[in-house]
Amino acid sequence: MKREVTKPVVVSCPQCHHDNVFNQPYRYHAGFADQGFLYNEAGNRTLIWSSFDPDYEAVVGNSHPWVLGPDGKKKLEASLRPDPNGGGRWLFSNPARCLKCGAPIAEPIGMNIYYLEYDGSINLDPIGNKGHGLKEMMMVEPSPAPYSSPAAGSESGEA
Numbered sequence: 001m002k003r004e005v006t007k008p009v010v011v012s013c014p015q016c017h018h019d020n021v022f023n024q025p026y027r028y029h030a031g032f033a034d035q036g037f038l039y040n041e042a043g044n045r046t047l048i049w050s051s052f053d054p055d056y057e058a059v060v061g062n063s064h065p066w067v068l069g070p071d072g073k074k075k076l077e078a079s080l081r082p083d084p085n086g087g088g089r090w091l092f093s094n095p096a097r098c099l100k101c102g103a104p105i106a107e108p109i110g111m112n113i114y115y116l117e118y119d120g121s122i123n124l125d126p127i128g129n130k131g132h133g134l135k136e137m138m139m140v141e142p143s144p145a146p147y148s149s150p151a152a153g154s155e156s157g158e159a
């Protein structure tokens, strides 16, 4: 794909009229991209993953994130570690919030298929982020890699 100069997405806060600027060319469509997204409780960061992520499917089955029922939502929420930057838990009820006053500026997944990607968001969709997956944000640590570099030995120990 050619890299093009694009305008950012600007979402004006309905409450304080602050212009929230997102470094993305348009609001991303989770359905077209086969992605799930959740905002943290602070509403200032986005967690993004692939609908086909095997670790995601292991929790909720073969179901797209935007059509999950209450049980699936609860299960997934319970499986996720909170935002490592202190923004709280990744919940289906969390809206995107104004960076200045905290008022909601976009509805959560399930109510809005388009999402905003805040600076410092966590994108674990391996498409575009090779080698990443939702397991990185899950409670249970993934099994150690089945391979090891013969030269590395146990030098660095457990990460």
Ligand SMILES: [Zn+2]
Pocket (backbone or CB within 6 Å): 013, 014, 015, 016, 017, 018, 098, 099, 100, 101, 102, 103
């Ligand atoms: Zn605001």
